[in-house]
Amino acid sequence: MPYQYILFEADQGVATITLNRPEVLNSFNMPMAAELQGALRAAADDQTIRAVLITGAGRAFCAGQDLAEAAPADGSPAPPIADIVRRTYNPTVRAIRAIEKPVVCAVNGVAAGAGANLALACDVVIAADNASFVQAFSKIGLIPDTGGTFFLPRLVGLARATALAFFGDRLSAADAQAMGMIYRVVEAARLDDESRALARRLATQPTRGFGLTKRAFNQSLANDLDAQLEVEAELQAEAAGTSDFAEGVRAFLEKRQPTFAGR
Ligand code: T3D
Numbered sequence: 001m002p003y004q005y006i007l008f009e010a011d012q013g014v015a016t017i018t019l020n021r022p023e024v025l026n027s028f029n030m031p032m033a034a035e036l037q038g039a040l041r042a043a044a045d046d047q048t049i050r051a052v053l054i055t056g057a058g059r060a061f062c063a064g065q066d067l068a069e070a071a072p073a074d075g076s077p078a079p080p081i082a083d084i085v086r087r088t089y090n091p092t093v094r095a096i097r098a099i100e101k102p103v104v105c106a107v108n109g110v111a112a113g114a115g116a117n118l119a120l121a122c123d124v125v126i127a128a129d130n131a132s133f134v135q136a137f138s139k140i141g142l143i144p145d146t147g148g149t150f151f152l153p154r155l156v157g158l159a160r161a162t163a164l165a166f167f168g169d170r171l172s173a174a175d176a177q178a179m180g181m182i183y184r185v186v187e188a189a190r191l192d193d194e195s196r197a198l199a200r201r202l203a204t205q206p207t208r209g210f211g212l213t214k215r216a217f218n219q220s221l222a223n224d225l226d227a228q229l230e231v232e233a234e235l236q237a238e239a240a241g242t243s244d245f246a247e248g249v250r251a252f253l254e255k256r257q258p259t260f261a262g263r
Contacts, residue, residue, distance in 0.1 A: 064113020100211025
């Protein structure tokens with residue numbers, strides 16, 4: 001499928017999706033969001049894809065909502081903001097959480113507003129050492145969206161989430177890692193190689209097990225302990241029915257590396 005605002009490439013079991021509006025720091029207009037959602041659907045449906053990598057073209061990861069779309073300079077009416085949020089961001093976050101394959105986010109530069117929170121919705125976030133995160137919403141009188149009010153306090157605690165949201169200051173990648181917001185920081189020149197290596201490694205592992213792990217984590221965000229223990233029992237039964245489980249145990253007993261088929 002041809003895309004105008006993103007790049008999509010499938011290689012070695014990894015679908016790489018690159019937000020590609022570098023002249024506006026890859027900020028979101030509705031068509032780019034629709035393309036991203038379409039690419040996530042394509043990656044979910046393709047059995048040969050076993051991991052997804054999301055990154056940005058140029059010097060930024062994503063500057064959030066394209067403010068020119070939200071407030072057109074020619075005075076033409078802007079789409080209602082609730083529609084933008086419901087059509088642009090909510091389905092994107094739901095798609096990232098629902099795809100039962102690992103989603104790696106390589107933050108290659110500034111991630112602001114919805115761009116910052118898009119990254120936080122992903123499973124594994126790796127950032128360049130010159131990247132930064134900005135809860136830019138307060139600067140324009142908005143509240144954090146794109147799942148920010150959900151993920152941010154869970155990742156960094158309510159005190160830090162509130163301060164990040166209120167002040168809207170730029171947070172370095174190193175500070176984001178130190179407060180548990182992201183997984184890892186690497187030298188900017190190494191980001192491409194390191195993020196691809198992570199995604200390729202994940203693509204050779206037990207994909208169904210990862211999908212079920214993700215489903216369990218998703219449910220844990222709303223469950224109490226008893227309910228979550230039951231989720232684990234049910235999903236473990238499903239994981240134990242996969243050929244990857246049989247292969248993993250066989251390989252252990254035969255003292256060799258397993259070859260996981262992702263089924
Ligand atoms: O509809 C709704 O609004 C609801 C949805 C809300 C979700 C949200 O994401 S709200 C938050 C929207 N995002 C922002 O408020 C961030 C705005 N951008 C910035 O604060 C800064 O650009 C950055 C901190 C991200 C980066 O700063 P810097 O100095 O590195 O770059 P710059 O010079 O500001 O930007 C470079 C160009 O990108 C510039 O265009 P020009 O002058 O070269 O023609 C700038 O206008 C453009 N740009 C940056 N961000 C956006 C943008 N254009 C449109 N929308 C943007 N969000």
